[in-house]
Amino acid sequence: MGPEFTLALSESEARELTARIRTGLETTWELIQEAWYRRVWEPLGYGSWDSYCQAELDTVRLRIPREERQGVVASLRESGMSTRAIGSAIGVDQKTVSNDLRGREENSSGEVRGLDGKSYAPPNARIRPHRRPIVNQALEAVRQINKGTEMVRRILADDRYPKNRTAVNDELRNAFNLVAEMQRRMESEGVES
Template identity: 40%
Template sequence: MNEIALPTREEARALTDRIKIAVEGTWQLIREAYTSRTWAVLGYDTWDAYCTAEFGETRLRLPREERQEVVASLRDSGLSVRAIAAATGNSTRTVQKDLQVSSSTTPEIRGTDGKTYIVTREPEVIDAELIDEPVSPEPPKVKRRPLPEAFTDAGRDLTRAAERLARLTEDDRFARNRETTHHQMPELLGALEHTTRLVQAMNLPAANASEEARRWWATSLHKISDALTDVANSLEKEL
């Protein structure tokens, strides 16, 4: 029997980071497929039918701790309990329990009809007809997580994900595997677009910040812009 060649610690870490990135990308694509009603465009009557027919048993089964985080993330993106259950392959009861454990308190969800609804109650016994209720004239106030706290955590998650990707470019195997990364460009460009909209929404010119901070922000943004412009210009030259 041949002995299995164990990877180095660096190789093991790089592989693990690639798996994490792939998993995170999978759930991002699921969110996009739901919110864009991709399933309807492909001719499916329901999101459930789309998930079953297209993915079946290939749906990723996550440990409870990771599943709860994924469920909370999908809920924050606007998916209903029923839609999350179809995407993850879990029951609506399991999804409901995961949401109760997580800190997700987003009141708005997007139904499979493309309309936005507000959850007005969380029944203890899951009933498919009670999971998503239409917006009522006077919806009850729902205690939401403080925005500064949620913003800080989201920013840290973004930084960690970007750092993992940057570390992979420093791997000695990256050069010979560069071609295999190009299929990720739609997701990466989408992340850049989201980040750009975020920076614009922050209205930095009106921020109560020091002159030094403003100068550093401007310098950093120019550096990023120049680097991306160089890549775009190089692409156009090859056309």
């Protein structure tokens, strides 16, 4: 049995409910962008983004009206997703995504990441400077830091480390100082760690 609701809404309650729905949908597209960028299908054991979308999202997809779909498609494209990846995420054909992009000014975004993880220039794209969304840049930085952390663990476990401890520690200390400086800057700008 589902939740119980009263039928009568005031105008302000109706507007608040509508705003909550819009916020929820906007958050959904941001989560899809993050899932794509962070390759969520790999740790879950899916062979591809398509397989992941079909298995995990197929029953919960909303059919988006065309006018709204074009905005969603453009937003996902600007985050670097390929037309095929967008189609899988929103449950439409790749050709539909291409048509939606063709119908908008924003179809000339920069680099696109294909399903194979490689970066490509979109076909027929007009050349213009494009910056990836800053959240995606931060996610990439975190991924690189995680890779670096794993590399440091391997270096510390290496049988050559004890002999080269002083030189290695000096280099690592410099890197750790840079990270500490970034943390101090974030805290001084009101960003919690």
